[in-house]
Amino acid sequence: MFSQSVEMLLNVTYREAVSRRHAHLTLEHLLYVMAHDLEGEKILAACGAEIPRLRRDLDTFLRERVEQLAPGSDKEPEQTLAFRRTLQAGVLHVQSAGRDEVRAGDILAALMQQTRSFARHAARLARRHPPRHPQLHFPRGQQGAAGPGAALLAWRRPGR
Amino acid sequence: MADEPPKTGRSVLEKTRAETREPDLYSVILLNDDYTTMEFVVQVLESVFNKGPAEAFRIMMLVHTQGQGLCGVFPWDIAETKVAATHELARERGFPLRAITEKA
Numbered sequence: 001m002f003s004q005s006v007e008m009l010l011n012v013t014y015r016e017a018v019s020r021r022h023a024h025l026t027l028e029h030l031l032y033v034m035a036h037d038l039e040g041e042k043i044l045a046a047c048g049a050e051i052p053r054l055r056r057d058l059d060t061f062l063r064e065r066v067e068q069l070a071p072g073s074d075k076e077p078e079q080t081l082a083f084r085r086t087l088q089a090g091v092l093h094v095q096s097a098g099r100d101e102v103r104a105g106d107i108l109a110a111l112m113q114q115t116r117s118f119a120r121h122a123a124r125l126a127r128r129h130p131p132r133h134p135q136l137h138f139p140r141g142q143q144g145a146a147g148p149g150a151a152l153l154a155w156r157r158p159g160r
Numbered sequence: 161m162a163d164e165p166p167k168t169g170r171s172v173l174e175k176t177r178a179e180t181r182e183p184d185l186y187s188v189i190l191l192n193d194d195y196t197t198m199e200f201v202v203q204v205l206e207s208v209f210n211k212g213p214a215e216a217f218r219i220m221m222l223v224h225t226q227g228q229g230l231c232g233v234f235p236w237d238i239a240e241t242k243v244a245a246t247h248e249l250a251r252e253r254g255f256p257l258r259a260i261t262e263k264a
Contacts, residue, residue, distance in 0.1 A: 023210060024237075024238050024241060026235075026237055026238065027237065061235075065234070065235055065238075066235075066238070067210060067232075067234075067238075069210065070210050070212070073210075078241070078245075080237045080238055080240070080241040081237070081240050081241050081244055082236075082237040082240070082241075083237070114237070116183055116184075116236040116237070117183065117235070117236065117237050118182070118183050118235055118237075121182060121183050125180060
């Protein structure tokens with residue numbers, strides 16, 4: 001169902017939340033990890049994201065807005081509803097596309113559909129140029145690696 | 161070509177609306193009812209909202225006396241999850257306790 005690299009991504013995301021002692025496992029954790037993952041970084045960069053800024057914004061959010069578990073509590077971080085929805089959307093998308101593996105780009109595309117999330121906001125803020133045609137201009141050669149879903153984030157650079 | 165002044169003079173201003181506003185935060189509010197026990201409300205506040213006993217008791221009394229109590233302000237994602245967790249716990253135990261979200 002999930003590609004090996006996505007499995008790994010999710011695993012690291014979970015550990016990121018645990019190591020921060022966070023009560024929730026959020027999309028911001030996921031995008032933060034994606035911005036550190038070699039493949040994820042490539043996808044985000046191809047979409048025009050400024051990676052250092054994205055990392056910084058997400059880290060600030062995670063530190064300031066996600067509550068920590070009470071001291072002494074041994075609870076595990078719990079997935080938020082939006083996190084679950086995002087994974088489901090990724091799976092559904094891949095199923096209806098007739099593929100059998102969810103790749104990182106699919107997850108990213110699903111994440112960008114969560115309109116009220118800070119992760120989406122941060123990703124949009126980190127773009128170097130304002131979008132023109134968000135859907136259509138993901139460079140062809142790179143679609144394979146990222147999954148066509150990544151095109152949702154991409155746009156054409158302003159022509160001169 | 162790009163430098164040519166527009167022929168409309170100043171009568172048409174280009175509007176660019178950058179989407180830079182940070183997503184809203186949401187308050188989660190517990191509502192009073194006549195059936196949910198005080199103990200259960202305290203338990204919800206401690207387990208779902210990670211409140212200490214003192215704070216949980218205070219918020220529970222607010223709900224009890226004023227009809228509602230603010231449990232915290234969160235990003236949408238987390239607020240929504242906490243409301244769902246509260247309702248889930250209440251249903252399991254057979255209480256009609258409700259929580260709502262409000263733009264903070």
